[in-house]
Amino acid sequence: MTKAIKTRLLVVGGGPGGYVTAIRAGQLGLDVTLVEADRLGGTCLIRGCIPSKALIHAAAKFESVREAASGEGTLGISIKGTPKLNLAETVRWKETIVKRLNEGVAGLLRRAKVKVVAGWARFSDAKTCVVETAEGPVTITAEHVVLANGSEPVELPNLPFGGPIVSSTEALSLQELPRKLAVVGAGYIGLELGSAFRKFGSEVTVIEAQDRILPLYDAPLVKPVARWLDRAGVTVHLGAKVKSFKSGVVTAEDASGKLLEVKADTVLVTVGRRPRTQGWGLESMGVDMDGRFVRVDDQCRTSMKNVWAIGDLVGEPMLEHKAAAQGEMVAEIIAGHRRRFAPVAIPAVCFTEPEIVSVGLSPAEAAQAGEEVTIGQFPYAANGRALSMEAGENGGFVRVLVRKSDHRILGIQAVGSHVSELSGEFALALEMGATLEDIAGVIHAHPTLSEAFFEASLHGLGHAIHI
Amino acid sequence: MGQYSFKLPDVGEGTAEAEISDWRVKVGDRVEEDQPLVDVMTDKATVELTSPVAGVVRSIAGKPGHMAAVGSVLVVLDTDGADEGAAAPAAEAAPPPAAPAPQPQAAAAPAPASAPQPPKSQPAAASEKAAPAAPVAPAVKSTAAVRARAAASPAVRRRAEELGVKLQFVPGSGPAGRVSHADLDAYLANEPAAPSAGTAAGSGYAKRSGVEDVPVIGLRRQIAERMQMAKRQIPHFSYVEEVDVTELEKLRAHLNATKKPEQPKLTVLPFIMRALARLLPEYPQMNATYDDEANIVHRHGPVHLGIATQTPRGLMVAVVRHAEARDLWDSANEVSRLAKAAREGKATREELTGSTITLTSLGPLGGIVTTPVINRPEVAIIGPNKIVERIVVRDGQGVVRKMMNLSSSFDHRVVDGADAAEFIQRMRALLEHPATLFI
Numbered sequence: 001m002t003k004a005i006k007t008r009l010l011v012v013g014g015g016p017g018g019y020v021t022a023i024r025a026g027q028l029g030l031d032v033t034l035v036e037a038d039r040l041g042g043t044c045l046i047r048g049c050i051p052s053k054a055l056i057h058a059a060a061k062f063e064s065v066r067e068a069a070s071g072e073g074t075l076g077i078s079i080k081g082t083p084k085l086n087l088a089e090t091v092r093w094k095e096t097i098v099k100r101l102n103e104g105v106a107g108l109l110r111r112a113k114v115k116v117v118a119g120w121a122r123f124s125d126a127k128t129c130v131v132e133t134a135e136g137p138v139t140i141t142a143e144h145v146v147l148a149n150g151s152e153p154v155e156l157p158n159l160p161f162g163g164p165i166v167s168s169t170e171a172l173s174l175q176e177l178p179r180k181l182a183v184v185g186a187g188y189i190g191l192e193l194g195s196a197f198r199k200f201g202s203e204v205t206v207i208e209a210q211d212r213i214l215p216l217y218d219a220p221l222v223k224p225v226a227r228w229l230d231r232a233g234v235t236v237h238l239g240a241k242v243k244s245f246k247s248g249v250v251t252a253e254d255a256s257g258k259l260l261e262v263k264a265d266t267v268l269v270t271v272g273r274r275p276r277t278q279g280w281g282l283e284s285m286g287v288d289m290d291g292r293f294v295r296v297d298d299q300c301r302t303s304m305k306n307v308w309a310i311g312d313l314v315g316e317p318m319l320e321h322k323a324a325a326q327g328e329m330v331a332e333i334i335a336g337h338r339r340r341f342a343p344v345a346i347p348a349v350c351f352t353e354p355e356i357v358s359v360g361l362s363p364a365e366a367a368q369a370g371e372e373v374t375i376g377q378f379p380y381a382a383n384g385r386a387l388s389m390e391a392g393e394n395g396g397f398v399r400v401l402v403r404k405s406d407h408r409i410l411g412i413q414a415v416g417s418h419v420s421e422l423s424g425e426f427a428l429a430l431e432m433g434a435t436l437e438d439i440a441g442v443i444h445a446h447p448t449l450s451e452a453f454f455e456a457s458l459h460g461l462g463h464a465i466h467i
Numbered sequence: 468m469g470q471y472s473f474k475l476p477d478v479g480e481g482t483a484e485a486e487i488s489d490w491r492v493k494v495g496d497r498v499e500e501d502q503p504l505v506d507v508m509t510d511k512a513t514v515e516l517t518s519p520v521a522g523v524v525r526s527i528a529g530k531p532g533h534m535a536a537v538g539s540v541l542v543v544l545d546t547d548g549a550d551e552g553a554a555a556p557a558a559e560a561a562p563p564p565a566a567p568a569p570q571p572q573a574a575a576a577p578a579p580a581s582a583p584q585p586p587k588s589q590p591a592a593a594s595e596k597a598a599p600a601a602p603v604a605p606a607v608k609s610t611a612a613v614r615a616r617a618a619a620s621p622a623v624r625r626r627a628e629e630l631g632v633k634l635q636f637v638p639g640s641g642p643a644g645r646v647s648h649a650d651l652d653a654y655l656a657n658e659p660a661a662p663s664a665g666t667a668a669g670s671g672y673a674k675r676s677g678v679e680d681v682p683v684i685g686l687r688r689q690i691a692e693r694m695q696m697a698k699r700q701i702p703h704f705s706y707v708e709e710v711d712v713t714e715l716e717k718l719r720a721h722l723n724a725t726k727k728p729e730q731p732k733l734t735v736l737p738f739i740m741r742a743l744a745r746l747l748p749e750y751p752q753m754n755a756t757y758d759d760e761a762n763i764v765h766r767h768g769p770v771h772l773g774i775a776t777q778t779p780r781g782l783m784v785a786v787v788r789h790a791e792a793r794d795l796w797d798s799a800n801e802v803s804r805l806a807k808a809a810r811e812g813k814a815t816r817e818e819l820t821g822s823t824i825t826l827t828s829l830g831p832l833g834g835i836v837t838t839p840v841i842n843r844p845e846v847a848i849i850g851p852n853k854i855v856e857r858i859v860v861r862d863g864q865g866v867v868r869k870m871m872n873l874s875s876s877f878d879h880r881v882v883d884g885a886d887a888a889e890f891i892q893r894m895r896a897l898l899e900h901p902a903t904l905f906i
Binding site: 337338339340342403404405406407408431432433435437438 | 470525526543545617618619620621624625628629631641642643644645646
């Protein structure tokens with residue numbers, strides 16, 4: 001016999017979009033049910049942001065130990081012997097973090113009095129779904145439905161996932177270090193993981209169809225990353241389309257039709273992610289699509305009354321913080337508040353070596369928008385804190401882009417070690433509508449990397465102190 | 468494209484700041500050289516500042532009532548705005564570059580449609596269909612967003628959303644036009660109140676609601692401050708005498724009937740001015756200014772006669788310089804010229820400062836008695852009231868005469884009552900026997 005649940009709000013998906021929606025709705029006193037087939041936490045917590053950052057951290061640690069063990073050592077530190085990596089143990093450590101966050105989310109949902117149903121939901125109409133749970137099917141009907149189904153890695157038809165061909169999900173749980181790793185796609189996921197495996201000791205080759213790496217960022221931002229890849233011995237083939245993977249060889253073809261062969265025992269395919277729109281009855285809900293995505297307005301309403309969609313399902317950028325912000329907003333709208341999704345900027349961070357941050361307009365976008373801009377820039381090489389942590393020589397800088405007439409900040413980009421931690425101040429500046437004078441008028445603590453932002457602002461005003 | 472920052476010039480001797488009284492332009496306006504930009508007010512005068520260059524107004528600083536320091540930037544102009552204006556339509560006409568999107572929605576919609584299969588978060592697509600157009604999609608969206616929106620903190624934006632206010636219509640007082648909570652408050656305060664629902668049963672009259680807050684700024688603030696100072700510092704005493712102006716009115720009617728066409732019509736004011744000019748040398752303590760901090764009374768040789776003038780923006784005192792050297796016609800001309808200038812806001816600083824004694828007349832609204840407030844630091848003010856025909860007793864007979872009261876106030880610190888009384892009695896004698904005005 002089928003169990004039935006009637007709820008005010010049904011949230012589909014326990015990722016950062018869905019669980020934030022559910023918690024906020026619970027805080028606002030709504031009766032909320034959340035359905036998740038996997039563990040709570042979604043791509044971000046389980047197979048994305050967090051686990052990849054854990055591996056990137058472990059890789060950096062391993063690299064520094066290896067530096068100390070090679071030749072003269074590093075910074076006067078040397079050790080005898082050869083450092084060894086047990087990747088299975090590293091992955092287990094990563095799992096403890098994932099587990100902790102996963103349990104944390106479960107606890108938060110409990111506290112917000114959200115009913116969690118574990119299983120795969122399949123919709124029969126816009127407000128009704130059946131969830132196959134371990135205890136049998138449960139029918140859920142709801143007044144409001146929030147779709148937060150997320151996204152999944154895109155597969156290449158000629159390189160189907162399976163065996164040695166892996167997506168980012170499997171790459172984060174490899175039990176043995178690949179000796180030769182081929183990374184197909186030089187976007188941020190491919191380069192983050194490829195760089196980490198290079199630090200662990202894999203031989204890494206990157207194959208990219210376009211003629212540049214990290215096409216989302218402009219050339220000066222990408223240059224330090226390209227330089228690191230080069231120095232670290234990562235081979236990068238640009239303008240090469242992958243044809244096949246047979247008996248340990250990836251075959252690719254460049255623009256002139258020349259064939260390229262790359263030996264690999266593992267092939268990581270990171271050619272993007274697509275919204276998860278298949279396999280759960282979206283087609284019977286009667287919502288309009290917008291290309292591959294579910295079409296929503298600036299309140300995340302779909303074309304079906306009281307059906308809402310957020311996060312990766314509704315479009316670029318596919319980022320945790322966007323999904324969470326939309327989820328919070330939708331919960332509040334359902335609770336009767338007036339809200340609109342209209343951020344000035346959604347920061348994008350890339351955890352390559354070194355890291356890249358971009359918030360707001362890039363120089364090209366500003367030009368396209370007809371803005372006359374002034375640029376202030378400050379190099380890491382002139383920042384004391386950067387030098388003190390070996391971050392001064394990798395080409396890092398902070399760049400601030402302002403409207404010439406009134407100095408309002410339009411965009412901030414930076415590349416450099418640990419620069420991701422500056423993204424909050426960058427986003428704050430944009431959201432508050434700050435001008436160069438505002439940043440230049442804030443005393444930034446010394447010695448910190450944040451001084452580079454301050455100095456870039458002074459540079460924009462024409463009077464940087466330290467360059 | 469050049470840019471010109473228009474700074475507040477030094478508008479008067481030793482002025483450190485001036486109050487913005489009225490903007491003549493708004494952001495986006497095109498201004499020609501010498502076109503008025505803003506009116507600012509110093510202690511006394513309103514000065515119209517004109518643009519030294521032609522261009523398009525990019526930003527303006529401060530709202531009416533705000534004080535601006537000399538040297539601070541008031542207006543930023545794009546100086547070859549002509550090019551900009553011409554460039555915009557050209558850009559729209561040009562097909563190839565993705566036309567600048569006027570609205571976020573419009574920009575966002577077509578982009579994903581044009582982007583085929585490959586994912587956009589990682590456009591490093593190794594698949595067959597590499598789509599370089601794809602990564603542009605979010606970019607275009609954010610571009611349009613920054614342009615279309617007013618700068619405001621997330622908290623202000625959220626509140627505006629809850630209030631249903633579109634922030635792009637709210638004037639921002641912050642740098643780069645940033646909108647603050649206070650700006651939003653001010654905007655809301657100026658919104659017309661919603662029509663009140665229903666009327667009291669049967670009366671047929673609608674109830675009214677709402678309170679209008681009128682900021683005391685500009686000229687009003689100066690009037691308020693000066694009046695307050697005058698009443699706080701000066702122990703006023705007032706003295707009223709009635710004057711038989713029958714003869715004076717006869718003379719005035721005659722002069723008006725026989726005047727040359729180019730001569731102005733005479734009111735009673737030029738005669739009173741003449742009387743003052745004639746009499747004041749004998750009463751130097753009246754034509755004086757009292758510096759009560761230095762404890763000095765400056766007794767003035769010339770009679771610079773202040774004429775209280777009602778203007779659309781409030782009370783102003785225009786100054787007829789050297790009234791002692793002007794005849795009736797000249798005085799009448801000067802009064803009407805100054806009154807016009809003051810009413811039109813075109814009086815210069817010199818025309819509004821430096822009086823030594825003031826005349827305040829409400830003309831036909833003059834009433835029976837007034838108790839005028841002294842125009843500090845002066846020490847005396849004379850206010851003629853309206854002329855009426857009254858029955859008065861002459862030689863035991865009731866006769867109809869044209870009578871006018873003369874109200875006056877004096878600073879009792881430096882003018883004694885007996886002197887004031889004598890002075891007004893002498894005024895009366897002069898006005899009752901108008902021939903004596905001219906000997």
